[in-house]
Amino acid sequence: MLQFSKYQGLGNDFLVLDCRDLVPDGPDQGEPDRDIGLTPSLVRHLCDRRLGVGGDGVILALPPQQGGELRMRIFNADGTEPEMCGNGIRCLARFLADNDGDAPGRRWQVETLAGRIVPELCRDGAIRVDMGPPFLEPASIPTTLPIGPAGVPQGILEVEGERFSVAAVGMGNPHVVIPVEDPDAIDLDRFGAALEVHPAFPARTNVHFVAVLAPDHLRMRVWERGAGPTLACGTGACATLVACRLLGLSAAAARLDLPGGPLWIEWAGEGASVLMTGPAEVVFEGVLAPGFPGLESEDGDPEPPADALHDSPRLPGPAAEAPGPGADSIDCASACVTGCVRPEACASAEARARVAALLEARSLDELVAIATASAAERRGLPPGSGDG
Numbered sequence: 001m002l003q004f005s006k007y008q009g010l011g012n013d014f015l016v017l018d019c020r021d022l023v024p025d026g027p028d029q030g031e032p033d034r035d036i037g038l039t040p041s042l043v044r045h046l047c048d049r050r051l052g053v054g055g056d057g058v059i060l061a062l063p064p065q066q067g068g069e070l071r072m073r074i075f076n077a078d079g080t081e082p083e084m085c086g087n088g089i090r091c092l093a094r095f096l097a098d099n100d101g102d103a104p105g106r107r108w109q110v111e112t113l114a115g116r117i118v119p120e121l122c123r124d125g126a127i128r129v130d131m132g133p134p135f136l137e138p139a140s141i142p143t144t145l146p147i148g149p150a151g152v153p154q155g156i157l158e159v160e161g162e163r164f165s166v167a168a169v170g171m172g173n174p175h176v177v178i179p180v181e182d183p184d185a186i187d188l189d190r191f192g193a194a195l196e197v198h199p200a201f202p203a204r205t206n207v208h209f210v211a212v213l214a215p216d217h218l219r220m221r222v223w224e225r226g227a228g229p230t231l232a233c234g235t236g237a238c239a240t241l242v243a244c245r246l247l248g249l250s251a252a253a254a255r256l257d258l259p260g261g262p263l264w265i266e267w268a269g270e271g272a273s274v275l276m277t278g279p280a281e282v283v284f285e286g287v288l289a290p291g292f293p294g295l296e297s298e299d300g301d302p303e304p305p306a307d308a309l310h311d312s313p314r315l316p317g318p319a320a321e322a323p324g325p326g327a328d329s330i331d332c333a334s335a336c337v338t339g340c341v342r343p344e345a346c347a348s349a350e351a352r353a354r355v356a357a358l359l360e361a362r363s364l365d366e367l368v369a370i371a372t373a374s375a376a377e378r379r380g381l382p383p384g385s386g387d388g
Contacts, residue, residue: 068110
């Protein structure tokens with residue numbers, strides 16, 4: 001069974017998997033990710049809010065590779081891997097504090113694809129994160145927009161028949177910021193989706209519409225690259241404050257109201273780190289039973305999936321079994337939502353039968369006890385301990 005914890009920061013929710021104790025068993029001892037088994041298909045199944053657990057992404061806490069305390073990898077709900085996620089790293093820090101019993105003042109040196117990020121546990125339970133300096137050179141964002149008079153990549157972009165005055169900022173991942181009078185009046189599904197894939201952003205981009213309520217108070221809506229509309233985006237809030245300050249619209253520190261709640265962002269100016277402070281909370285802990293799409297039986301042999309991520313990790317625990325003889329690969333979660341499309345040779349029949357057998361052999365109380373004992377063991381608590 002695969003153990004996970006679900007955390008949320010301002011409604012931006014993630015499944016967190018603790019792989020810090022992972023020891024590679026292959027010849028390449030420097031690449032423990034290769035021994036875990038995460039694929040885009042499995043991520044999509046996990047994040048599906050109807051057919052899976054539900055989430056905006058999956059976070060792996062991994063052994064360090066470059067002198068930090070641990071390494072973070074994060075995958076969007078569509079299976080793609082972004083460089084960083086501000087809400088995600090706050091959730092990871094809260095997860096580490098909860099599981100390791102850390103006290104306020106604890107700081108973590110976290111390796112990410114955007115470089116070393118340092119979150120800190122505050123006395124009120126919030127997480128303050130040193131996000132590092134913003135990227136303002138077009139090539140480092142990346143964007144084809146030229147540097148404008150405000151010292152930030154700027155321009156006019158036309159999408160869906162509308163023209164927007166935009167600014168681009170990098171926080172280890174790309175962001176486009178669009179000042180507007182009322183973010184709620186923007187058709188986010190229409191314009192967010194179009195701007196994400198605009199040719200001005202070779203690696204696609206996160207999209208943020210922002211209104212300036214006061215120099216120290218901004219309100220924004222978010223379209224996240226690879227996830228769509230979300231309730232919050234930490235790196236996006238940082239990029240928005242930087243862009244608005246350079247455009248002369250905001251102060252050096254401001255409260256940014258997102259649909260999921262407020263974040264406090266500070267940026268002293270050129271060369272300084274962006275500081276982000278906000279909440280992160282546990283939602284629940286759980287396990288996935290054998291037979292979940294993308295997991296194989298405990299006695300089965302893993303088969304590398306066709307859509308495996310580059311340098312793809314494998315999750316600790318059971319992984320996905322191959323389809324039966326002669327069966328084509330079928331994504332049952334999407335292809336069979338109205339009924340099995342191939343009942344004579346169902347690709348997931350054996351897995352579903354194992355799940356049915358497991359559920360039949362165990363009472364509900366036993367299944368709950370297994371999950372509770374598992375969670376308690378991870379936190380170093382005696383069996384039967386709870387959060388209350």
